[in-house]
Amino acid sequence: MPKDPSVAVIGAGTMGNGIAHSFAQYGFTVTLIDISQERLDKALQTIGANLDRQLAKGTLTDTAKTETLRRIRTSTSLATGVADAGLVVEAATEDVAIKLQIFAAIDKAAPADAILASNTSSIGISKIAAATARPGKVIGMHFMNPVPVMKLVEVINGYATEAAVTDTVVALSRRLEKVPCVVNDYPGFVANRILMPMINEAIISLHEGVAGIEAIDTVMKLGMAHPMGPLQLADFIGLDVCLSILRVLHDGFGQPKYAPCPLLVNMVIAGRLGIKSGEGFYDYSAGVKNAKPSARFT
Template identity: 45%
Template sequence: MTENMKVAVIGQGTMGAGITEVFAKAGFEVHAVDNSEAALERGRSIVAKSTGRAVSKGKMSEEDQQAVLDRITYFTDTAQAVSDCGLIIEAVFENLELKQSIFKTVDEAAPADAILATNTSSLAITAIAAAVSSPERVVGVHFFNPAPVQTLVEVIRTVFTDDAIVAKLVELLKGLRKSPVVVNDRAGFIVNCLLVPYIGSAIYLYENGFATREEIDKAMVEQAKYPMGPLALADLIGNDVCLAVLEKMYDETKDRVQAPAPILTRLVMANMMGMKTGRGFYTYEGGKPTEDRGPIRRPLQSRGVEIHDRLVGEYLNNCVKMVQSNYASVDNIDTGMAEGCRMPKPFEVLKELTPKRVLEIVEGIYAETGEPGHRPAHLLRQLAEADDQAAAIDELRAATAEAHSSNPRG
């Protein structure tokens, strides 16, 4: 990447403005793009407030803040904005037709050697790349919210993507002090593919009277040591976002375990998206949950004691399946979930619980449901049968790290 490369960020909502701030703070000249002056003003305000907080906390001087703001130029004309940029990142809302339209414009207007990146979290990047004349320069670059704080970035290549593009992007992200993990294009990538089904399973347990929302969230915070419970997390992410990811994963896999629970669909229909609308699984005032009975009544008989085992068992089985499919290495999964979600590293948790115990849990779930998606991973059985299960996990970590470094396309 050239030292004086300009970066364009299309879409100035929360995520786009955050990405704009990341590059401007790193010294890049950034062209911030949206379709109206009002949208641009929103993005400008987001960056100003974020950097203002850094100033108030003594993490940035007022002079440095002004320098960051001065590096950002705002445009409503996409073609004009990208005409001299070496990296273009699209960060508009999750609508495939809109993204394809933007990429067609960018493909025609940007320099021939510019990297065209999308920040989509749920759509097929291959479908976006197929809409342009030079799909080899299209890549996914999935930042996590808030982008200025979160270090993880998923870099997603399609069947078209030039390996040199991926290598340049990884180098650039490391220069931004981010932690890039490289994967192929598939629904959910690493983090959402593991996190959102875990949330979906918790929603299913809640809807079917397994336990109250408070019992579910408390179990995962206190027993699993997760930073927040799955239902509160759904409200934070946005129930609409969780629904969209689950629907995309179900469309791709046809695995009924991935299908969203009906209550999630109903909440979205009712505009109960979570914190951003003031109501979801919880009701919020001033960004904090209030006392209320929730969308459904208390279950007739609580089985809260089983929550931790069931949700963690399903989640770890999915982590092992991801390694088994050769989609990601153990290290990339651990990095993704720890840095992207602030959750314990799953394969360290697997080592602590032991594969044998997790296998017992998953076998119980599979026997109860009969769903193919709950079938224990063959690799989990292998780990459970090892004489030294912890050593077997360490060997798997080393083997997958070597395999993915020598064969970057998985």
């Protein structure tokens, strides 16, 4: 693989546009791929707005902003978008069937020596790799949200991932000024295996009337030095995503401690998904910074 591989990012949502932003900012040519041109256009607008924030803070120059945007091209064709990529990072919906379908397609279209990485937060890398004819070149590259700001990259080795592939992904993460942590392929890996049961327990505490939303979040912020309380964090992640990850953990380990709280299940069924829907545990109708606990919990 060349020193600076061309990077393809599949999925133009929050994580995908953040990953594309980060690679482009650090000098990589990026193709951002999505089936919707509207989503791609929105992603470019988001990247531009995030670069403007960096500009306002003095962490980026006008020239760097222009060069970053110049390095990003878009495509609605997966086959065309990955055709010359040295690294493909999939950042699609956290759904097993969708990811398997995408990786089977990437495997057919990407160069034979390309590394295929998934930004999955919980789905097994070995399972994803089995959808390809190159399991040794499949790896997890789990970025944290917001990608341009958060330093951690959880690098997940599948059962067959080659050591050279791991070394390359670690080196590329460092090129982005990230801190890579190499972990092995078990449900939820490290980050979500620890985080999601905590969030779930916070939801159970609310469900059982132990305390209200603000009290639960304040205890964790002031008592445990968390920058954000678990219920607010769940809203930020997306309650549907939290539920999906908990189900992966529950199915993978078969232990009742990972069973999602019924309140979480009901909220997702009702479409109360957090910031993305305008209401979760908090009401975001007045803006994210002015969010108040949802009236349904008071």
